[in-house]
Structure formats: structure tokens, C-alpha cells
Amino acid sequence: MLNIWFAAGSHNWPDYALPLDEAFRAAGLDVRLSATPPADPATVDYIIYAPGGDVDDFAPLTRVKLVQSLWAGVERIVGNASLTQPLARMVDQGLSEGMVEWVTGHVLRHHLGMDRHIVNPTHIWDHSPPPLARDRHIGILGMGALGAASARALQGLNFRVTGWSRTEKRLEGLTCLHGAEGLDRILHQADMLVLLLPKTPETENILNARAFALMKRGMVILNPGRGALIDDAALLSALADGTVAHATLDVFRVEPLPADHPFWAHPRVTVTPHIAADTRAPSAARIVAENIARVERGEAPLHLVDRTRGY
Template sequence: MSTSPVKALFAAKPERWTAWEAPLRRAFDEAGLTVDLSRDHAPDQTDYIVYAPNGPVADFTPFTRAKAVLSLWAGVEGIVGNPTLTQPLARMVDEGLRQGMVEWVTGHVLRHHLGMDAHIVNPDRTWINEPPPLAQSRTVTILGLGELGAACAEALVALRFNVFGWSRSPKAHPGITCLSGAGGLDQALAQAEILVLLLPLTPATDTLLDAARLARLPNGATILNPGRGALIDDDALLAALDRNIAHATLDVFRTEPLPQDHPFWAHPRVTVTPHIASETRPATASRVIAENIRRGEAGEPFLHLVDRSAGY
């Protein structure tokens, strides 16, 4: 491994530098790396781009020396189709993201499973003495069995929920009924008393939950979307809330922040959370960036490389 400094360009919004600089430098030190981290490296002198899709870099053509683009975000739909990107692209997968998503998903699954809203908001002081079923009598379906979806599914299995999972390609996870393909999607939806969307956004998943697929959900189903806003047809969801959907808890939207006049804000059976289900946390994510730079300098395969033909 070279002992000369490698040059890492921090290509995120300038206001993020304060939060990221110290954790990244600490992670580089812990990994035994000599890294010149800066926001100002010339493109032709940059070895690695520490990247956020809303940052200053959109044209990767000048980065002729860059060995990899290391994203700080889990989602890559904003970059994967960029024709100037010829360098390897790694998405962010780290323990902080995983744990944050598991906590949000299990918290809201339990909220709806237990019927907590009726007790928290009870202005009439009604004595609601109706215990919920036990977890093993409730089916939760997770669309998407990648890093985050699989982690959430495993946590729900540990709580003894009946868990179905769907993915584009066949997968196998202990304790989870794994389905795939178009026929498997119909079956997964038909079972879903609580549906969790954790798919990446690709041309194949854009508006996946349209009117026809929403109609396949059981009467009284609940939808949780911490994945991507464009997975759902907003108008179709609003119509389904008057038909077969009991509640939708949404953390992601087609336009963010969600416009104040959007119907979701005022709908009595919609909960809006402001894209907080899982956030990249510098303390843990910096170690992933450092490990990928270590791998790049050692000639080892990068972690979490994006398959650009698949879109994630």
C-alpha cells in the first residue's frame, strides 16, 4: 500500500463539511491511511470523490485520476444514469443506516399492529378494551430484501411476526417467506396486513404501487414507505385510503420537503414523517468510506459497488 497521501475530494454541500470533516479524518487515522481530505482538490489530482448527489459535482469527466466515487447516500438514482460517470460507484451501506431503518420500521409496525393511535388520541376518553392479536397472527410484507429490507425483516421475525418478503430476483432468508417476480409480487401484496416499501427507485419500480396493486392489498391494510416517494402513485393512494387502505405512514415523497398544500398533510389516515427513517450518520459512515479507500489502495474489491445495469 502506498504511504504517500491519497487525495480525497469532499463533494457534498459546503454546510456538511463541519459534520463530516472530523469523523472522516478520525476514520482515516484508525484505518492507517494517509489521506489529504479537502473540498478544493483539482479534478485531475483527485484519487477518490466522497460524494453526495446534491453536492457540487455533476460532471465526472475531469476526474481522470479518480479510482472511485464513494457516495454518502444509500440511494443512487440521482447519479447512476450520469453518462459522465465512468469510475466505480459505491453506495453507502453502514451500521448506522441499517440500525436507523430497523428502528423506524419496527417502531411503526408495532404502532399499527398494537393500534396505538386509538389510545394516544382519545379525546372522548373511550375505554377501548380490545387487545390486538399477537405478532404471529399478523402478516408483514416487505418489498425489497436488500441490506435494509433484510435487516428489517429479520428484526420483525425476531418479534414473531409472520413475514413475507419480495425481491426482483430470488432470495432466501431464514424465517421469511421469500417471493420474487411478477407472480410473487401479487402474492406478497395479497398477504400484506402491513406493507413496508424498501425498494430502490429504478425504472422498474417507479410507481410500482399503482391503483391496481393497491387494490390487491387486504381490506384494512397499512402501508409504510421509508424507501422512495416515487414507488407510490400519490393519487391512487389517496383513492385507496377511501377504499381498502386503513392508514399510510410515509417518510419519503416525490417532492421534498412535502409541499404544504399537499393532501397528505391534512388526510386523517396519513402520517407524514420528514425523511427521518434512516440518515447517514458521519461517525459510522466515515468508517465505510475509509475502508473503501483502504481497499482501493490495496487493490482489493470495493464494498457496495453499484450495478449500473440494475440501477442500484
């Protein structure tokens, strides 16, 4: 029997207890699953982890074969010096679908100019149509699973989509840029920019004053990736001078976003409460069970984190 510790927070346990039990049974795994910290850490075989859970020191967990995160982002654990066990991030179709829905919904909202029709207190009859999608250039920073899925969905709506990543990536039918030169090019070309990068030392403040200076006037920024990708002060300056027409933000450096933060009251900032790609327990539980079953069969777990890259 495998001892599995659900160290992902007591607030998450009611949502995950039954789906995990069902997923382990379906995978043919004989497990003892508990949300209670173990009396003897050396008896634990696997950890299910989320930030804000019940484990910070991994050193006593000497038998653990895998730490499976319930989050796609792992920046809050990857630098933990006591973590020497393999770490896997959550890559789940449910996460991809949720992100695609958020990204396409807000891209279409800004593309069609829906805000001015929904909130139109002066009853202005503005008959001017928006451009067609094929005339709108969408840049996506981050070509991982979520970025690639969002890019494909936007392509399906006939938008011109260009992706960017720090290192070279090739995706059939999609223009992908990389490196510093590629970043400057996409910043200059895009009408809307979607941020789906992980938070690493190399990506923090990737949208800074220099980056905003390269953008077209009237840009739209969508950030469902990580709050630290944007220099908040630089964004507020870009909004003030008209470089950025609107910013729709789902993630922030401090969450929940403090009540006195200027984003709340800004007329051209939309705040959504980190809902773009939340982990859904039933589908995530199946991923957890599949990865543990792989390890038990002697196979490599899926979606292992590269500690040197931070994701």
C-alpha cells in the same frame, strides 16, 4: 498522499470533517481531504459524494479510482453519463439500525392501535385487544440489507414476515417471493406492507391502482424506501375507499413535502421527514475509509453499484 474531495455539500462538511480525518488516520491512510473544488480535477484520487454536492461533471476527474456515496440510494447519480468511475453506495450498520428502529416502531404502533389511545378526545374505553403478532402478516418489498434487517427484527417479535424482491433471493428462515406472481401474492396476503425497494424504472409506481386493488381491505402502508414507489393519486383513492386504513410515509417525490400536498392534512396519513435511516457521520466515515483502503490495497471496493440494475 491521496487527494480526496468531499463533494457532498458544504452543509455536510462540519459534521464529517473530524470523523473522516479520524477514520483515515485509523485506517493508516495519508490523505489530503478538502471540501473545496480542486483547481485541477485531474489531481483527485477519490470523491466522497452526496446529492446536492459540488460535482455534476465527472469527466475531468480522470484519476479518480472510486466515487463513494454517503447515501444508500444512488438514483440521483447512477444515470449521469459523465460518471465512468466505479461508484459505491453506502451500506452502514448505522443505516440498518436506524431503519430497523423506524420500521419496528411504526409496525408496532399500527399493530397495537396506539394512535387511538394516544389521541382519544372522547375518552372512549375500548377494551378490545389487538391480535398477537403471530397472527399479523407483514410483507416487505425489497430484500436488500435494510429489508433483510427489518424482516429479521419483525420475526424476532413473532410477526409472520414475507419478503419480496424483483429477482430470487434466499435468506435462511425467511419466506422470500420474487417476480410478478410473487408480488401479487404478497399484496394479497399482507396486513401491513413495508416498502424498502430502490427507485428504478421497474419499481417506480409499483404501488399503483392495480396493486391496491389486490390488497386486503384495511391495509397499512409503511414507506421508508423511496417516494416514487407509490402512485400518490392511487394511494389517496385507496385511502378514500378504505382499502388502506393508514399510510405512514417517510419519503416523497418532492422533499421537503410541499405545504399544500394533501398528505399533510389527511387524517389517515402520517408524514415523517425522511428520518428513517439517515447517514450518521461517525459510522459512515469508517465505511468510507475502509473502502478507500481496500482500493489502495488492490482489492475490490465493497457495495459497488451495478449500473444496469440502478443500485
